[in-house]
Amino acid sequence: MSYAFQAEGLVKRFGKTTALAGVDLAARPGTVLGVLGPNGAGKTTAVRILATLLRPDGGRAEVHGLDVVRQAARVRELIGLTGQYASVDEDLTAMENLVLIGRLLGLRKAEARGRAAEMLERFGLAEDAGRRVSGYSGGMRRRLDLAAGMIGRPAVICLDEPTTGLDPGRREEAWRMIRSMTRDGGTVLLTTQYLEEADALADEIAVIDRGAVIATGTPAALKGIAGGQTITVRPRDPGRVGEAAVILRAVSGREVDPPGRDVVTAPVMGDGGAAFAETVRRLEDAGIAVAELSLRLPSLDEVFRTLTGHGTRQEPGAREGRAA
Structure with missing residues:
Protein backbone atom coordinates (compact mmCIF):
# COMPACT_ATOMS: atom_id res chain seq x y z
CA MET A 1 0.00 0.00 0.00
CA SER A 2 1.23 3.50 -0.85
CA TYR A 3 1.35 5.92 2.09
CA ALA A 4 1.63 9.71 2.09
CA PHE A 5 3.63 9.37 5.27
CA GLN A 6 4.69 6.47 7.42
CA ALA A 7 6.54 6.15 10.72
CA GLU A 8 7.80 2.88 12.17
CA GLY A 9 9.08 2.35 15.69
CA LEU A 10 9.76 6.01 16.45
CA VAL A 11 11.66 6.54 19.69
CA LYS A 12 12.50 9.92 21.17
CA ARG A 13 13.97 10.71 24.55
CA PHE A 14 14.53 13.99 26.36
CA GLY A 15 16.98 13.23 29.11
CA LYS A 16 15.40 10.58 31.29
CA THR A 17 11.96 11.16 29.77
CA THR A 18 10.84 8.90 26.92
CA ALA A 19 8.44 10.96 24.80
CA LEU A 20 7.99 8.26 22.13
CA ALA A 21 8.41 4.57 22.81
CA GLY A 22 8.15 2.87 19.42
CA VAL A 23 5.35 4.75 17.65
CA ASP A 24 3.93 3.56 14.31
CA LEU A 25 1.82 5.96 12.20
CA ALA A 26 0.70 5.88 8.56
CA ALA A 27 -1.83 7.62 6.33
CA ARG A 28 -2.93 7.12 2.74
CA PRO A 29 -3.00 10.08 0.30
CA GLY A 30 -6.13 12.21 0.48
CA THR A 31 -7.05 11.24 4.03
CA VAL A 32 -6.97 12.67 7.54
CA LEU A 33 -5.13 10.73 10.23
CA GLY A 34 -6.16 11.87 13.68
CA VAL A 35 -3.66 11.35 16.49
CA LEU A 36 -5.60 11.47 19.70
CA GLY A 37 -4.24 11.76 23.21
CA PRO A 38 -3.79 13.96 26.28
CA ASN A 39 -1.17 16.65 26.72
CA GLY A 40 2.21 15.02 27.12
CA ALA A 41 1.22 11.83 25.30
CA GLY A 42 3.80 12.28 22.52
CA LYS A 43 1.65 13.80 19.76
CA THR A 44 3.70 16.96 19.20
CA THR A 45 6.97 15.05 19.30
CA ALA A 46 5.73 12.72 16.54
CA VAL A 47 4.66 15.72 14.43
CA ARG A 48 8.00 17.44 14.88
CA ILE A 49 9.87 14.34 13.74
CA LEU A 50 7.71 13.98 10.63
CA ALA A 51 8.19 17.69 9.95
CA THR A 52 12.01 17.25 10.19
CA LEU A 53 12.24 19.51 13.26
CA LEU A 54 13.47 16.70 15.51
CA ARG A 55 15.65 13.69 14.84
CA PRO A 56 14.36 10.41 16.25
CA ASP A 57 16.54 8.38 18.58
CA GLY A 58 15.19 5.21 17.02
CA GLY A 59 12.90 4.04 14.24
CA ARG A 60 12.32 5.69 10.88
CA ALA A 61 9.82 7.92 9.10
CA GLU A 62 9.11 8.76 5.47
CA VAL A 63 7.02 11.36 3.64
CA HIS A 64 6.10 10.20 0.12
CA GLY A 65 9.00 7.76 0.26
CA LEU A 66 11.57 10.33 1.42
CA ASP A 67 13.41 9.70 4.67
CA VAL A 68 12.82 12.57 7.13
CA VAL A 69 16.41 12.43 8.38
CA ARG A 70 18.53 11.61 5.34
CA GLN A 71 16.38 13.61 2.90
CA ALA A 72 15.08 16.32 5.19
CA ALA A 73 15.46 19.19 2.71
CA ARG A 74 13.33 17.41 0.10
CA VAL A 75 10.75 16.45 2.73
CA ARG A 76 10.35 20.10 3.69
CA GLU A 77 9.34 20.86 0.10
CA LEU A 78 6.37 18.52 0.50
CA ILE A 79 5.00 19.46 3.90
CA GLY A 80 3.19 22.28 5.64
CA LEU A 81 3.07 22.73 9.40
CA THR A 82 0.68 24.57 11.67
CA GLY A 83 1.74 24.38 15.30
CA GLN A 84 -0.21 24.90 18.48
CA TYR A 85 0.42 28.64 18.47
CA ALA A 86 0.05 31.18 15.66
CA SER A 87 3.39 31.84 13.97
CA VAL A 88 2.50 34.76 11.72
CA ASP A 89 4.17 38.18 11.98
CA GLU A 90 1.92 40.63 13.83
CA ASP A 91 3.59 43.68 12.27
CA LEU A 92 2.68 42.59 8.73
CA THR A 93 -0.69 42.45 7.04
CA ALA A 94 -2.29 39.11 6.25
CA MET A 95 -1.40 39.51 2.57
CA GLU A 96 2.20 40.42 3.39
CA ASN A 97 2.53 37.39 5.67
CA LEU A 98 1.33 34.97 3.03
CA VAL A 99 3.33 36.53 0.20
CA LEU A 100 6.46 36.41 2.37
CA ILE A 101 5.95 32.73 3.12
CA GLY A 102 5.22 32.00 -0.53
CA ARG A 103 8.43 33.72 -1.60
CA LEU A 104 10.43 31.79 1.02
CA LEU A 105 8.97 28.62 -0.48
CA GLY A 106 10.30 29.61 -3.89
CA LEU A 107 7.17 31.04 -5.53
CA ARG A 108 7.60 33.93 -7.95
CA LYS A 109 6.21 37.24 -6.70
CA ALA A 110 3.11 37.20 -8.88
CA GLU A 111 2.47 33.56 -8.11
CA ALA A 112 2.87 34.20 -4.38
CA ARG A 113 0.40 37.09 -4.48
CA GLY A 114 -2.09 35.05 -6.45
CA ARG A 115 -1.81 32.11 -4.12
CA ALA A 116 -2.08 34.42 -1.08
CA ALA A 117 -5.27 35.99 -2.44
CA GLU A 118 -6.70 32.53 -3.08
CA MET A 119 -5.96 31.41 0.49
CA LEU A 120 -7.31 34.59 2.06
CA GLU A 121 -10.57 34.14 0.16
CA ARG A 122 -10.77 30.47 1.07
CA PHE A 123 -10.24 31.15 4.77
CA GLY A 124 -12.64 34.08 4.96
CA LEU A 125 -9.98 36.76 5.39
CA ALA A 126 -10.10 38.55 2.03
CA GLU A 127 -11.81 41.65 3.43
CA ASP A 128 -9.12 41.99 6.09
CA ALA A 129 -6.14 41.18 3.84
CA GLY A 130 -4.68 44.69 4.22
CA ARG A 131 -4.98 44.87 8.01
CA ARG A 132 -2.03 44.32 10.30
CA VAL A 133 -2.29 40.99 12.06
CA SER A 134 -1.81 42.71 15.42
CA GLY A 135 -5.42 43.84 15.08
CA TYR A 136 -6.76 40.36 14.37
CA SER A 137 -8.80 38.32 16.81
CA GLY A 138 -7.45 34.97 18.00
CA GLY A 139 -9.72 33.11 15.62
CA MET A 140 -8.61 35.22 12.66
CA ARG A 141 -4.95 34.62 13.48
CA ARG A 142 -5.59 30.90 13.69
CA ARG A 143 -7.25 30.91 10.27
CA LEU A 144 -4.33 32.90 8.85
CA ASP A 145 -1.95 30.37 10.36
CA LEU A 146 -3.83 27.54 8.63
CA ALA A 147 -3.68 29.48 5.35
CA ALA A 148 0.06 29.98 5.81
CA GLY A 149 0.52 26.24 6.19
CA MET A 150 -1.17 25.66 2.85
CA ILE A 151 0.36 28.46 0.78
CA GLY A 152 2.86 26.12 -0.87
CA ARG A 153 0.27 23.45 -1.74
CA PRO A 154 1.89 20.85 0.53
CA ALA A 155 1.30 17.20 -0.19
CA VAL A 156 1.17 16.59 3.57
CA ILE A 157 0.11 19.15 6.14
CA CYS A 158 0.69 18.61 9.85
CA LEU A 159 -1.83 20.33 12.10
CA ASP A 160 -0.81 20.21 15.75
CA GLU A 161 -3.93 20.92 17.83
CA PRO A 162 -5.06 23.56 15.31
CA THR A 163 -8.26 24.57 17.11
CA THR A 164 -6.83 25.02 20.62
CA GLY A 165 -8.24 28.22 22.09
CA LEU A 166 -10.99 28.67 19.49
CA ASP A 167 -14.59 29.07 20.58
CA PRO A 168 -17.07 26.41 19.30
CA GLY A 169 -18.22 28.50 16.34
CA ARG A 170 -14.68 29.20 15.15
CA ARG A 171 -13.78 25.56 15.71
CA GLU A 172 -16.56 24.52 13.32
CA GLU A 173 -15.14 26.95 10.73
CA ALA A 174 -11.68 25.44 11.15
CA TRP A 175 -13.13 21.95 10.72
CA ARG A 176 -14.63 22.90 7.38
CA MET A 177 -11.27 24.28 6.25
CA ILE A 178 -9.43 21.16 7.37
CA ARG A 179 -11.87 18.93 5.49
CA SER A 180 -11.21 20.97 2.36
CA MET A 181 -7.48 20.24 2.54
CA THR A 182 -7.96 16.71 1.21
CA ARG A 183 -10.04 17.70 -1.82
CA ASP A 184 -7.01 17.88 -4.09
CA GLY A 185 -5.41 14.73 -2.73
CA GLY A 186 -3.56 16.34 0.17
CA THR A 187 -3.01 14.38 3.36
CA VAL A 188 -3.55 15.75 6.87
CA LEU A 189 -1.88 14.66 10.09
CA LEU A 190 -4.10 16.10 12.80
CA THR A 191 -3.23 15.95 16.47
CA THR A 192 -5.97 16.79 18.93
CA GLN A 193 -7.24 16.21 22.42
CA TYR A 194 -10.81 17.04 21.40
CA LEU A 195 -12.72 13.79 20.99
CA GLU A 196 -15.45 15.33 18.84
CA GLU A 197 -12.81 16.83 16.55
CA ALA A 198 -11.22 13.48 15.82
CA ASP A 199 -14.65 11.94 15.28
CA ALA A 200 -15.71 14.69 12.86
CA LEU A 201 -12.52 14.90 10.79
CA ALA A 202 -10.45 11.74 10.83
CA ASP A 203 -10.67 8.89 8.34
CA GLU A 204 -8.52 6.89 10.74
CA ILE A 205 -7.40 7.50 14.30
CA ALA A 206 -4.31 6.52 16.25
CA VAL A 207 -4.78 6.70 20.01
CA ILE A 208 -1.52 7.55 21.75
CA ASP A 209 -0.88 7.55 25.48
CA ARG A 210 2.39 7.91 27.39
CA GLY A 211 4.45 7.75 24.23
CA ALA A 212 2.89 4.63 22.71
CA VAL A 213 0.13 3.96 20.18
CA ILE A 214 -2.44 1.88 22.03
CA ALA A 215 -5.09 1.53 19.29
CA THR A 216 -5.67 2.39 15.64
CA GLY A 217 -8.66 2.21 13.32
CA THR A 218 -11.58 4.12 11.89
CA PRO A 219 -13.74 6.04 14.37
CA ALA A 220 -16.46 3.41 13.99
CA ALA A 221 -14.04 0.53 14.54
CA LEU A 222 -12.60 2.13 17.65
CA LYS A 223 -16.05 2.69 19.07
CA GLY A 224 -16.58 -1.05 18.86
CA ILE A 225 -13.82 -1.44 21.45
CA ALA A 226 -16.03 0.03 24.16
CA GLY A 227 -18.77 -2.43 23.21
CA GLY A 228 -22.52 -2.10 22.84
CA LEU A 297 -22.44 3.98 19.46
CA PRO A 298 -20.04 4.70 22.31
CA SER A 299 -18.32 8.07 22.10
CA LEU A 300 -14.59 8.34 21.50
CA ASP A 301 -14.32 9.60 25.07
CA GLU A 302 -15.76 6.29 26.28
CA VAL A 303 -13.34 4.45 23.99
CA PHE A 304 -10.39 6.42 25.36
CA ARG A 305 -11.42 5.72 28.94
CA THR A 306 -11.82 2.03 28.13
CA LEU A 307 -8.31 1.93 26.65
CA THR A 308 -6.48 4.05 29.20
CA GLY A 309 -8.60 4.32 32.31
CA HIS A 310 -8.59 8.13 32.08
CA GLY A 311 -9.80 10.93 29.82
CA THR A 312 -7.86 13.01 27.32
CA ARG A 313 -7.56 15.94 29.71
CA GLN A 314 -5.39 14.04 32.19
CA GLU A 315 -1.83 15.26 32.44
CA PRO A 316 0.61 12.32 32.46
CA GLY A 317 3.47 12.49 34.92
CA ALA A 318 6.11 13.31 32.30
CA ARG A 319 6.09 16.32 30.02
CA GLU A 320 6.51 15.81 26.31
CA GLY A 321 9.97 17.13 25.65
CA ARG A 322 8.98 20.58 26.92
CA ALA A 323 6.49 20.88 24.04
CA ALA A 324 3.41 18.98 25.08
Whole structure:
Protein backbone atom coordinates (compact mmCIF):
# COMPACT_ATOMS: atom_id res chain seq x y z
CA MET A 1 0.00 0.00 0.00
CA SER A 2 1.23 3.50 -0.85
CA TYR A 3 1.35 5.92 2.09
CA ALA A 4 1.63 9.71 2.09
CA PHE A 5 3.63 9.37 5.27
CA GLN A 6 4.69 6.47 7.42
CA ALA A 7 6.54 6.15 10.72
CA GLU A 8 7.80 2.88 12.17
CA GLY A 9 9.08 2.35 15.69
CA LEU A 10 9.76 6.01 16.45
CA VAL A 11 11.66 6.54 19.69
CA LYS A 12 12.50 9.92 21.17
CA ARG A 13 13.97 10.71 24.55
CA PHE A 14 14.53 13.99 26.36
CA GLY A 15 16.98 13.23 29.11
CA LYS A 16 15.40 10.58 31.29
CA THR A 17 11.96 11.16 29.77
CA THR A 18 10.84 8.90 26.92
CA ALA A 19 8.44 10.96 24.80
CA LEU A 20 7.99 8.26 22.13
CA ALA A 21 8.41 4.57 22.81
CA GLY A 22 8.15 2.87 19.42
CA VAL A 23 5.35 4.75 17.65
CA ASP A 24 3.93 3.56 14.31
CA LEU A 25 1.82 5.96 12.20
CA ALA A 26 0.70 5.88 8.56
CA ALA A 27 -1.83 7.62 6.33
CA ARG A 28 -2.93 7.12 2.74
CA PRO A 29 -3.00 10.08 0.30
CA GLY A 30 -6.13 12.21 0.48
CA THR A 31 -7.05 11.24 4.03
CA VAL A 32 -6.97 12.67 7.54
CA LEU A 33 -5.13 10.73 10.23
CA GLY A 34 -6.16 11.87 13.68
CA VAL A 35 -3.66 11.35 16.49
CA LEU A 36 -5.60 11.47 19.70
CA GLY A 37 -4.24 11.76 23.21
CA PRO A 38 -3.79 13.96 26.28
CA ASN A 39 -1.17 16.65 26.72
CA GLY A 40 2.21 15.02 27.12
CA ALA A 41 1.22 11.83 25.30
CA GLY A 42 3.80 12.28 22.52
CA LYS A 43 1.65 13.80 19.76
CA THR A 44 3.70 16.96 19.20
CA THR A 45 6.97 15.05 19.30
CA ALA A 46 5.73 12.72 16.54
CA VAL A 47 4.66 15.72 14.43
CA ARG A 48 8.00 17.44 14.88
CA ILE A 49 9.87 14.34 13.74
CA LEU A 50 7.71 13.98 10.63
CA ALA A 51 8.19 17.69 9.95
CA THR A 52 12.01 17.25 10.19
CA LEU A 53 12.24 19.51 13.26
CA LEU A 54 13.47 16.70 15.51
CA ARG A 55 15.65 13.69 14.84
CA PRO A 56 14.36 10.41 16.25
CA ASP A 57 16.54 8.38 18.58
CA GLY A 58 15.19 5.21 17.02
CA GLY A 59 12.90 4.04 14.24
CA ARG A 60 12.32 5.69 10.88
CA ALA A 61 9.82 7.92 9.10
CA GLU A 62 9.11 8.76 5.47
CA VAL A 63 7.02 11.36 3.64
CA HIS A 64 6.10 10.20 0.12
CA GLY A 65 9.00 7.76 0.26
CA LEU A 66 11.57 10.33 1.42
CA ASP A 67 13.41 9.70 4.67
CA VAL A 68 12.82 12.57 7.13
CA VAL A 69 16.41 12.43 8.38
CA ARG A 70 18.53 11.61 5.34
CA GLN A 71 16.38 13.61 2.90
CA ALA A 72 15.08 16.32 5.19
CA ALA A 73 15.46 19.19 2.71
CA ARG A 74 13.33 17.41 0.10
CA VAL A 75 10.75 16.45 2.73
CA ARG A 76 10.35 20.10 3.69
CA GLU A 77 9.34 20.86 0.10
CA LEU A 78 6.37 18.52 0.50
CA ILE A 79 5.00 19.46 3.90
CA GLY A 80 3.19 22.28 5.64
CA LEU A 81 3.07 22.73 9.40
CA THR A 82 0.68 24.57 11.67
CA GLY A 83 1.74 24.38 15.30
CA GLN A 84 -0.21 24.90 18.48
CA TYR A 85 0.42 28.64 18.47
CA ALA A 86 0.05 31.18 15.66
CA SER A 87 3.39 31.84 13.97
CA VAL A 88 2.50 34.76 11.72
CA ASP A 89 4.17 38.18 11.98
CA GLU A 90 1.92 40.63 13.83
CA ASP A 91 3.59 43.68 12.27
CA LEU A 92 2.68 42.59 8.73
CA THR A 93 -0.69 42.45 7.04
CA ALA A 94 -2.29 39.11 6.25
CA MET A 95 -1.40 39.51 2.57
CA GLU A 96 2.20 40.42 3.39
CA ASN A 97 2.53 37.39 5.67
CA LEU A 98 1.33 34.97 3.03
CA VAL A 99 3.33 36.53 0.20
CA LEU A 100 6.46 36.41 2.37
CA ILE A 101 5.95 32.73 3.12
CA GLY A 102 5.22 32.00 -0.53
CA ARG A 103 8.43 33.72 -1.60
CA LEU A 104 10.43 31.79 1.02
CA LEU A 105 8.97 28.62 -0.48
CA GLY A 106 10.30 29.61 -3.89
CA LEU A 107 7.17 31.04 -5.53
CA ARG A 108 7.60 33.93 -7.95
CA LYS A 109 6.21 37.24 -6.70
CA ALA A 110 3.11 37.20 -8.88
CA GLU A 111 2.47 33.56 -8.11
CA ALA A 112 2.87 34.20 -4.38
CA ARG A 113 0.40 37.09 -4.48
CA GLY A 114 -2.09 35.05 -6.45
CA ARG A 115 -1.81 32.11 -4.12
CA ALA A 116 -2.08 34.42 -1.08
CA ALA A 117 -5.27 35.99 -2.44
CA GLU A 118 -6.70 32.53 -3.08
CA MET A 119 -5.96 31.41 0.49
CA LEU A 120 -7.31 34.59 2.06
CA GLU A 121 -10.57 34.14 0.16
CA ARG A 122 -10.77 30.47 1.07
CA PHE A 123 -10.24 31.15 4.77
CA GLY A 124 -12.64 34.08 4.96
CA LEU A 125 -9.98 36.76 5.39
CA ALA A 126 -10.10 38.55 2.03
CA GLU A 127 -11.81 41.65 3.43
CA ASP A 128 -9.12 41.99 6.09
CA ALA A 129 -6.14 41.18 3.84
CA GLY A 130 -4.68 44.69 4.22
CA ARG A 131 -4.98 44.87 8.01
CA ARG A 132 -2.03 44.32 10.30
CA VAL A 133 -2.29 40.99 12.06
CA SER A 134 -1.81 42.71 15.42
CA GLY A 135 -5.42 43.84 15.08
CA TYR A 136 -6.76 40.36 14.37
CA SER A 137 -8.80 38.32 16.81
CA GLY A 138 -7.45 34.97 18.00
CA GLY A 139 -9.72 33.11 15.62
CA MET A 140 -8.61 35.22 12.66
CA ARG A 141 -4.95 34.62 13.48
CA ARG A 142 -5.59 30.90 13.69
CA ARG A 143 -7.25 30.91 10.27
CA LEU A 144 -4.33 32.90 8.85
CA ASP A 145 -1.95 30.37 10.36
CA LEU A 146 -3.83 27.54 8.63
CA ALA A 147 -3.68 29.48 5.35
CA ALA A 148 0.06 29.98 5.81
CA GLY A 149 0.52 26.24 6.19
CA MET A 150 -1.17 25.66 2.85
CA ILE A 151 0.36 28.46 0.78
CA GLY A 152 2.86 26.12 -0.87
CA ARG A 153 0.27 23.45 -1.74
CA PRO A 154 1.89 20.85 0.53
CA ALA A 155 1.30 17.20 -0.19
CA VAL A 156 1.17 16.59 3.57
CA ILE A 157 0.11 19.15 6.14
CA CYS A 158 0.69 18.61 9.85
CA LEU A 159 -1.83 20.33 12.10
CA ASP A 160 -0.81 20.21 15.75
CA GLU A 161 -3.93 20.92 17.83
CA PRO A 162 -5.06 23.56 15.31
CA THR A 163 -8.26 24.57 17.11
CA THR A 164 -6.83 25.02 20.62
CA GLY A 165 -8.24 28.22 22.09
CA LEU A 166 -10.99 28.67 19.49
CA ASP A 167 -14.59 29.07 20.58
CA PRO A 168 -17.07 26.41 19.30
CA GLY A 169 -18.22 28.50 16.34
CA ARG A 170 -14.68 29.20 15.15
CA ARG A 171 -13.78 25.56 15.71
CA GLU A 172 -16.56 24.52 13.32
CA GLU A 173 -15.14 26.95 10.73
CA ALA A 174 -11.68 25.44 11.15
CA TRP A 175 -13.13 21.95 10.72
CA ARG A 176 -14.63 22.90 7.38
CA MET A 177 -11.27 24.28 6.25
CA ILE A 178 -9.43 21.16 7.37
CA ARG A 179 -11.87 18.93 5.49
CA SER A 180 -11.21 20.97 2.36
CA MET A 181 -7.48 20.24 2.54
CA THR A 182 -7.96 16.71 1.21
CA ARG A 183 -10.04 17.70 -1.82
CA ASP A 184 -7.01 17.88 -4.09
CA GLY A 185 -5.41 14.73 -2.73
CA GLY A 186 -3.56 16.34 0.17
CA THR A 187 -3.01 14.38 3.36
CA VAL A 188 -3.55 15.75 6.87
CA LEU A 189 -1.88 14.66 10.09
CA LEU A 190 -4.10 16.10 12.80
CA THR A 191 -3.23 15.95 16.47
CA THR A 192 -5.97 16.79 18.93
CA GLN A 193 -7.24 16.21 22.42
CA TYR A 194 -10.81 17.04 21.40
CA LEU A 195 -12.72 13.79 20.99
CA GLU A 196 -15.45 15.33 18.84
CA GLU A 197 -12.81 16.83 16.55
CA ALA A 198 -11.22 13.48 15.82
CA ASP A 199 -14.65 11.94 15.28
CA ALA A 200 -15.71 14.69 12.86
CA LEU A 201 -12.52 14.90 10.79
CA ALA A 202 -10.45 11.74 10.83
CA ASP A 203 -10.67 8.89 8.34
CA GLU A 204 -8.52 6.89 10.74
CA ILE A 205 -7.40 7.50 14.30
CA ALA A 206 -4.31 6.52 16.25
CA VAL A 207 -4.78 6.70 20.01
CA ILE A 208 -1.52 7.55 21.75
CA ASP A 209 -0.88 7.55 25.48
CA ARG A 210 2.39 7.91 27.39
CA GLY A 211 4.45 7.75 24.23
CA ALA A 212 2.89 4.63 22.71
CA VAL A 213 0.13 3.96 20.18
CA ILE A 214 -2.44 1.88 22.03
CA ALA A 215 -5.09 1.53 19.29
CA THR A 216 -5.67 2.39 15.64
CA GLY A 217 -8.66 2.21 13.32
CA THR A 218 -11.58 4.12 11.89
CA PRO A 219 -13.74 6.04 14.37
CA ALA A 220 -16.46 3.41 13.99
CA ALA A 221 -14.04 0.53 14.54
CA LEU A 222 -12.60 2.13 17.65
CA LYS A 223 -16.05 2.69 19.07
CA GLY A 224 -16.58 -1.05 18.86
CA ILE A 225 -13.82 -1.44 21.45
CA ALA A 226 -16.03 0.03 24.16
CA GLY A 227 -18.77 -2.43 23.21
CA GLY A 228 -22.52 -2.10 22.84
CA GLN A 229 -24.74 0.86 22.11
CA THR A 230 -26.67 3.29 24.27
CA ILE A 231 -30.34 4.25 24.17
CA THR A 232 -31.24 7.76 25.33
CA VAL A 233 -34.80 8.79 26.17
CA ARG A 234 -35.88 12.33 27.00
CA PRO A 235 -39.65 12.45 27.70
CA ARG A 236 -41.46 15.57 26.56
CA ASP A 237 -42.96 15.68 30.06
CA PRO A 238 -40.03 15.66 32.52
CA GLY A 239 -42.38 14.26 35.15
CA ARG A 240 -42.47 10.94 33.30
CA VAL A 241 -38.72 10.31 33.25
CA GLY A 242 -39.13 7.74 36.02
CA GLU A 243 -41.58 5.71 33.90
CA ALA A 244 -39.21 5.91 30.95
CA ALA A 245 -36.42 4.59 33.19
CA VAL A 246 -38.53 1.56 34.14
CA ILE A 247 -39.19 0.80 30.45
CA LEU A 248 -35.55 1.22 29.48
CA ARG A 249 -34.41 -1.01 32.33
CA ALA A 250 -36.86 -3.73 31.27
CA VAL A 251 -35.85 -3.60 27.61
CA SER A 252 -32.08 -3.44 28.11
CA GLY A 253 -31.88 -5.78 31.08
CA ARG A 254 -29.26 -3.37 32.45
CA GLU A 255 -29.27 -0.71 35.10
CA VAL A 256 -29.96 2.73 33.66
CA ASP A 257 -27.92 5.77 34.42
CA PRO A 258 -29.52 7.64 37.33
CA PRO A 259 -32.17 9.86 35.75
CA GLY A 260 -31.13 13.46 35.38
CA ARG A 261 -33.69 16.19 35.41
CA ASP A 262 -35.30 15.03 32.18
CA VAL A 263 -33.24 12.30 30.48
CA VAL A 264 -32.39 8.63 31.04
CA THR A 265 -29.86 6.39 29.27
CA ALA A 266 -29.01 2.70 29.31
CA PRO A 267 -26.40 0.52 27.56
CA VAL A 268 -27.68 -2.31 25.37
CA MET A 269 -25.77 -5.36 24.26
CA GLY A 270 -26.46 -7.57 21.25
CA ASP A 271 -29.00 -6.30 18.72
CA GLY A 272 -29.31 -2.62 19.58
CA GLY A 273 -31.81 -2.09 16.77
CA ALA A 274 -34.24 -4.62 18.24
CA ALA A 275 -33.91 -3.09 21.71
CA PHE A 276 -34.50 0.35 20.27
CA ALA A 277 -37.63 -0.80 18.40
CA GLU A 278 -38.97 -2.42 21.58
CA THR A 279 -38.30 0.78 23.53
CA VAL A 280 -40.26 2.79 20.96
CA ARG A 281 -43.19 0.34 21.17
CA ARG A 282 -43.36 0.40 24.97
CA LEU A 283 -43.10 4.17 25.14
CA GLU A 284 -45.98 4.48 22.69
CA ASP A 285 -48.04 1.94 24.63
CA ALA A 286 -47.45 3.94 27.80
CA GLY A 287 -48.38 7.17 26.04
CA ILE A 288 -45.00 8.76 26.78
CA ALA A 289 -44.22 11.39 24.16
CA VAL A 290 -40.50 12.03 23.69
CA ALA A 291 -38.45 15.11 22.91
CA GLU A 292 -35.40 12.93 22.20
CA LEU A 293 -34.99 9.25 21.46
CA SER A 294 -31.71 7.91 20.10
CA LEU A 295 -29.53 4.85 19.69
CA ARG A 296 -25.83 5.64 19.51
CA LEU A 297 -22.44 3.98 19.46
CA PRO A 298 -20.04 4.70 22.31
CA SER A 299 -18.32 8.07 22.10
CA LEU A 300 -14.59 8.34 21.50
CA ASP A 301 -14.32 9.60 25.07
CA GLU A 302 -15.76 6.29 26.28
CA VAL A 303 -13.34 4.45 23.99
CA PHE A 304 -10.39 6.42 25.36
CA ARG A 305 -11.42 5.72 28.94
CA THR A 306 -11.82 2.03 28.13
CA LEU A 307 -8.31 1.93 26.65
CA THR A 308 -6.48 4.05 29.20
CA GLY A 309 -8.60 4.32 32.31
CA HIS A 310 -8.59 8.13 32.08
CA GLY A 311 -9.80 10.93 29.82
CA THR A 312 -7.86 13.01 27.32
CA ARG A 313 -7.56 15.94 29.71
CA GLN A 314 -5.39 14.04 32.19
CA GLU A 315 -1.83 15.26 32.44
CA PRO A 316 0.61 12.32 32.46
CA GLY A 317 3.47 12.49 34.92
CA ALA A 318 6.11 13.31 32.30
CA ARG A 319 6.09 16.32 30.02
CA GLU A 320 6.51 15.81 26.31
CA GLY A 321 9.97 17.13 25.65
CA ARG A 322 8.98 20.58 26.92
CA ALA A 323 6.49 20.88 24.04
CA ALA A 324 3.41 18.98 25.08
